Amino acid sequence: MRISPEMRQYFKSACQNVEDKxxxxxxxxNDSKRGGDIDVxxxxxxxxxxxxxxxxxxxxxxxxxxQKLDLINWTFDEKNTFKDLVMDEAIEL
Incomplete structure (x- = not known):
């Protein structure tokens, strides 16, 4: 994971409810890649x-x-093809 611990903590604390992730x-x-925007x-x-x-x-x-930041919000039960694709590689913060 190529973000700082401070950024990781920021996004965790930005969640409005305890059950949000x-x-x-x-x-x-992906640690083997370089550059890129921050996708959360x-x-x-x-x-x-x-x-x-x-x-x-x-x-x-x-x-x-x-920083180039892409920030998306989905619900747990939302059906979305893009959500399904990124869930496979996503890392919980």
């Missing part, structure tokens, strides 16, 4: 509103500086 996927989830998704019982997602992103930038 944050995952890293994409090239940063949060699984929750219900979708976060757009203001919450924007706030998570803005606070991340304030804390860590500008």
């Amino acid at each position: 944050a995952f890293l996927f994409g090239s940063r989830a 998704f949060i699984l929750s019982n219900k979708h976060y509103d757009s203001d919450t997602v924007r706030t998570i992103r803005a606070k991340f930038m304030q804390k860590f500086g500008w």
Whole structure:
């Protein structure tokens, strides 16, 4: 996993509820790859509103500086082909 422990903790703490889970996927989830943006998704019982997602992103930038960040929120029971694909390689933070 190619993010700092501080970033990992940030995304874990950004989850609104104890049962919500944050995952890293994409090239940063693979130690053998280089570069790449930060791809994170949060699984929750219900979708976060757009203001919450924007706030998570803005606070991340304030804390860590500008970084290319893709942040997605899905529910646990949501059916989505892309979600199914990335779950195979995702690493829980």
